[in-house]
Amino acid sequence: MQDSQNLLAARQRLLGGGYRLFYDQPLHVVRGEGVWLYDAQGQAYLDAYNNVASVGHCHPAVVAAIASQAAQLNTHTRYLNDAIVEFAEDFLSEFPPELRNITMTCTGSEANDLALRIARQVTGGEGIMVTRWAYHGVTSLLAGLSPALGEGFQRGENVWLIDAPDSYRTQPGAWVASIAQALEEMRQAGVKPAALLFDTIFSSDGIFSPEAQRVQQGVALVRAAGGLIIADEVQPGFGRTGSQRWGFLRYGVTPDLVSLGKPMGNGHPVAALVGRPELFAEFGRRQRYFNTFGGNPVSCRAAQAVLQVLRSEQLQNNAQEVGCFLRQGLCTLAAQYPVIGDIRGEGLFIGVELVLGHEQKTPASQIAAAVVNKMRQRQILISTTGPQASILKIRPPLVFRQQHAELLLQTLGQVLEEVTA
Amino acid sequence: MQDSQNLLAARQRLLGGGYRLFYDQPLHVVRGEGVWLYDAQGQAYLDAYNNVASVGHCHPAVVAAIASQAAQLNTHTRYLNDAIVEFAEDFLSEFPPELRNITMTCTGSEANDLALRIARQVTGGEGIMVTRWAYHGVTSLLAGLSPALGEGFQRGENVWLIDAPDSYRTQPGAWVASIAQALEEMRQAGVKPAALLFDTIFSSDGIFSPEAQRVQQGVALVRAAGGLIIADEVQPGFGRTGSQRWGFLRYGVTPDLVSLGKPMGNGHPVAALVGRPELFAEFGRRQRYFNTFGGNPVSCRAAQAVLQVLRSEQLQNNAQEVGCFLRQGLCTLAAQYPVIGDIRGEGLFIGVELVLGHEQKTPASQIAAAVVNKMRQRQILISTTGPQASILKIRPPLVFRQQHAELLLQTLGQVLEEVTA
Structure with a gap:
């Protein structure tokens, strides 16, 4: 092992x-186990950030x-092989019956990129709508619709940026209105819509959970204009939101395509696109899709094991319970520390927005950075999200228990005391 | 295990x-070991096709x-971790000293897609040249420059298709002339060149090895016009060509960027882009690149193990020797069976072009398909390549020994006897 x-x-x-x-x-990490990461000196860090090792590091x-x-x-x-078929059968049982086909990829980026290829081909349209601070991956196409990549971002052709359903700063319905406006702009520009692509918990925009009715309205608008609905479940999926296995289920809508990734293999590179079979059939009539490593038996067995652990250890339920406990504790902290402007999220995907002034809601980006670094010095790992990086992102492995939440809350209290003194 | x-x-x-x-x-495969794949009935198949399990199945x-x-x-x-740094240091020692940086991805597609993102950003150009039957991957961008995907192929914007250096059907220099023509067309269209992207053994075009001087001429033309050279080593790399570790070394040129994939982790999803540090620096100044699974410690250790086996078992040398033996045997068969029009390739990447008539050189696609299927019935796995799928593709794991080559040659003789009777 090398010196850091x-x-x-x-x-x-x-x-x-x-x-x-x-x-x-x-x-400098050298070992992981459950919710813990260990550095080169053997010091343990409570992982309250990593959503990939979702069933616990090195399960x-x-x-x-x-x-x-x-x-x-x-x-x-x-070649024919049992692993992919067994996994596909079991995995698809976790989805609404309309979503009966799966294509395996290696990364969430590949899944989102394929979703858009399919959407554009099948609809014959080109227009894609994403939120203003979206992040959907690293391919050339996805980089052009991921403003969260930062200042180097260059908007791709036929990409429309819409408002996120920001429950803290905008009126309910702003997201729907923004979709309507984008569709109208496309109409005027003579661009046929291909898809609305959205992260079902709006992770990079700041972690939002719009009302089901609003999402249904937005989805109806897109479908009426001929576009497909693509749910990016790379971050919210696999039970993290607590109440449901997939984020989109909270809204009572069934997307046409669903992309999966990060926690799917607990760190092993495996991802997938699930969707309506007629879309894959139509795509397959004109194109083959072959991903050399995608759906290999090792990836499938890894994903199958993750699914089994998720069920047998009832981790979705744990996400719900511990997430609830954590949010309650954060509310208590908010009463003491007015720098906390808003607490959002579902299950074990929590955003804590820091602001200067509850009226002005000025993003407290520097304080958020200080909190994250001071938490790390106290061996607790979190990060930030949102366009101003002013929202604490708390998104631990799903084996995060009440005692871990207590430790996090206690430490966060100390840090908030320090940074706001 | 399920019934097939x-x-x-x-x-x-x-x-x-x-x-x-x-x-x-x-x-229906259930097990692999060395050059052998086993079906559900325990029947062994000699793998003379798979370049991913390059150091042997399940090494x-x-x-x-x-x-x-x-x-x-x-x-x-x-986080800081030893695995990626140790691997990067060791791996980069295999490249010319100008190529001192590496970015890890999960698939060759991600590596090629990133290479083109970098090329376009750094050069400020848009024009990309690929061969007429190229295959470079499955992202939206790459699908638009991979005509080998077949009839559904739609050429992407600012993609120029150039001739492959087909030593069997075209004059030496046709490839260079085609590059010159593409550059001239770009100039007339007001499109600045970004890159020439080429597979250094032209795998999907039909397996070609142009003269070093020709490649140097083509490279010089592209560079003079401001474009970068991207070597796609996903298939030819890692010693497969026998004489050198990387296909581009045969030509005495140093590319600006080199994409790696398939055999890199012997099946584990790991890939990479290697290149000149100033290109990564320039890209990194404007963009971050983060690939969630890319460069994780498991992938790095897998890739490191492959590299060590490649060295300790001297598999590049084996590819050279057995490849030579195999081509000699194929020449003997060619003397008996005039359906063999040409034998090409380097090391253990061999193309056997089947034709109807040595003068007409009519692609014998149906015969090639029959040969492949009859070989499979005799438990030897090969496939075809080229625009007409008329070229037998023999591309086994690098642990393919002389006795395996003998078995292949003997069986191929029987099959050729049968299909040409």
Whole structure:
């Protein structure tokens, strides 16, 4: 194991300019277990941030599934193999019956990129709507509709940016009105709509949960104009929102396509696109789609193991209960620390918006950065989100229990005391 | 384990229209070891096709590296971690000294897509040149420059298709002339060139190895016009061509960016883009690039294990020797069977072009399909390539030995006897 300073220097020399590290004082991790990450000195950090190791870092059932299948067979999907079929059958049982087909990819980016390829081909349209601070992935196409990538962002062709359903700063219905306006602009520009693509908890926009009725209205507008609905469940999916397995279920709508990713293999690179079979059939009539690593037996067994753990350890239920406890504790802190302007989220996906003044609601970005770094110094890992990075993002593995929430709340109280003193 | 017929029906129902299977009678694989794949009845198949499990199916050193690291830590690159830095240092030592930076992705598609994003941003140009039957991946951008995807292919904006350096059907220099013509067309259209992207063994075009001097001429033309050179080493890389570790080295040129994929983790989803540090720096100044699973410690340890096996088992050397033996045997068959029009390739990446008439060179696509299927019936796995699927593609794991080559040659002789009788 290398000294952290040498490691940092070597990393910068070898990996180059695109890479970023978390925290003013980067964390050098060497081991993970459950909700804990350990640094090179053996110090434990409470992971209240990582949604990939969703069933807990290095869950033994997932590790065993990967090790066992990797020793037996790992090849592509142009041969018949049990693993992908067994996984597909089991996994699709978690979705509404209209969504009966799955295509496996390696990353959420590949899933979203494919969703848009299908939408554009099947609808014959080009127009894509995403929220103003969306993040949907790293391919060329997705970078052009992910303003959250920051100042280098260049909006892609036929991409319309719409308002997020910001329950803290805008009126209910602003999101729907923004969809209507985008559709009208497309009509005037002679661009046929292809899809509304949205993260069902609006993770990068600031973590929002619009009313079901509003989402239904927005969806109806898009469909009436001939566009498809693509739910990006890469972050909210797999039970994280507590009340439901998938974020879109909270809104009583069934998307045409659903992209999955991050927690799907607990860190193993596996992702997927689920959707209506007629869309895949129409796409498949004109195009083949072959992803060399996508749907290989190891990835499928990893994903199957994650699904089984999610069920057997009732982690969705835990997300609901501990998320509720956590939000209650945050409300108590909010009563003491007026820097907390709003507490949002579902299950174990929580946003705590920090502001200067409850009237002005000025984003407290510097304070948020200070909180995140001071939490890290106290061995608790969180981050920020939102266009101004002023919203604390608390998004732990789903094995996060009440005692972990208590530790987080206690420490956050100390840190808020310090930064607002 | 399911019955193959039930499995096929379930697969078609669940996976939908985009998926394809190899062979008239699909193969149901359950286990792999070295150059062998085993079906559900325990029948062994000699794998002379798969370039992903390049160090042999289920190589124990790679399996152990994956299992061990998966049990210890699997997280993203926003923390310091030894695995990515150690791998990057070791891996980059395999490249010319100008190529000193690496960005890790999960798939070759992600690597090529990123290469083009970087090229377009850094050059300020848009024009991309690829060969007429190129295949570079499955993202929206790459699908628009991968004519090998077939009839559904729609050429992307600012994509120019150039001739492949077809040594069997065109004059030497046709490729260079085609580059010059594309550049001239760009100039007339007011499109600034961004990159020439080429597979260094022209896998999907039909497996070609142009003279070094020609490649140098083409590269010089592109650079003089301000474009970058991107070598797609996803297929030819990692010693497969025998004489060199990377396909581009045969031509005495150093690309600006090199994409890696398929064999990099022996089936584990890991890929990368290697290149000149000033390109990554320039890109990173304006954009961040974060790939959630890209460069995770498990992927890095898998890739490191592959690299070590490649070295310790001297597999590049084996590719050279057995590839040479195989081509000699194919030449002997060509003397007996005039349906063999041309034998091409390097190391263990071999193309055998089948034709009707050595003068007319009519692509013998149906015969090629029959050969592939009859080989499969005799438990030897190969496939076809080229615009007419008339070229037998022989591209086994690099642990393919002389006795395996002998078995392949003997069986191919029988099959050629049968199909040309």
